[in-house]
């Protein structure tokens with residue numbers, strides 16, 4: 001594509017309910033939307049950073065600065081750039097994978113819309129709908145958690161994931177198992193534990209969980225391998241898998257037996273497919289994680305989740321799990337425990353410009 005400018009917006013989207021994890025509580029999602037203006041038309045992307053660097057080292061205004069100061073100018077310097085070339089052009093700049101992912105997605109969306117080709121076709125999707133799991137935050141107490149889980153089960157979600165942290169782990173998991181029996185259930189610690197907690201984490205083995213997600217430090221592989229040898233529950237990595245190389249290292253070190261793939265965390269959907277391919281060749285099941293995306297990233301995630309190696313339900317929930325109003329005209333919805341893979345050109349979504357304006361708190365266009 002021939003890029004003429006890139007428009008950045010910071011959006012504030014109110015959450016339908018506060019979302020509490022081991023690293024804090026959010027009731028407004030702050031996200032950056034990227035619009036690539038090209039000779040073939042516009043493309044859209046999303047930077048999944050949060051206001052503060054609590055999930056990873058990236059955060060909204062760090063991503064904003066690196067995009068406008070380094071990443072966008074690097075792309076604008078080139079007469080033309082393909083989506084596959086974006087990562088190469090941006091490779092001199094270290095890290096900032098969520099910022100890079102948002103930019104690459106916008107370029108890929110513009111190119112595919114111009115070609116009339118869907119994200120799903122381009123990435124290698126083999127399904128037209130995917131089972132939808134849901135991530136449930138830490139609630140006031142286990143009884144409130146049971147109520148929240150009951151509501152999501154009534155909606156038809158195919159898999160329940162509950163957030164845990166020290167002091168809110170065994171009791172909460174027991175309450176969900178006591179209330180709902182053998183439903184597909186997993187936990188996500190967001191790095192809240194250390195190897196010293198191995199005995200406590202082994203107490204979770206009795207609940208027959210699908211997996212325990214990122215129990216230890218966000219950039220660890222070796223200790224997760226040690227822990228995995230002491231647990232019956234499969235260890236899944238999220239934060240630690242920042243690239244295809246990290247995935248290869250995790251497989252070599254036996255640090256995980258399941259991988260949560262998030263395009264934003266690894267620098268884009270093309271790197272995400274490479275991780276899928278690597279895990280599939282090594283026999284590791286993968287699933288598509290979520291970062292409370294708007295309809296832009298949610299559509300891209302639904303396409304990614306339709307690849308053959310995504311054999312476990314992911315966190316591609318309905319838009320209404322998080323938002324009363326989305327910024328796309330047809331928000332992703334849950335039907336019989338599944339979400340549909342968009343089939344239109346590019347991401348297959350249309351922007352609801354009135355909603356986009358309503359939620360925009362900051363904007364800047366960087367032109368050639």
Ligand SMILES: CC(=O)N[C@@H](Cc1ccc2ccccc2c1)C(=O)O
Pocket residue numbers: 019021026029048049050055135188190238289290291292315
């Ligand atoms: C769906 C889910 O659990 N996502 C992340 C954690 C997470 C939690 C809170 C967030 C708040 C704002 C933006 C991104 C966020 C991501 C995870 O799997 O670890």
Ligand SMILES: [Mg+2]
Pocket residue numbers: 188190213214238239260289
């Ligand atoms: Mg996680």
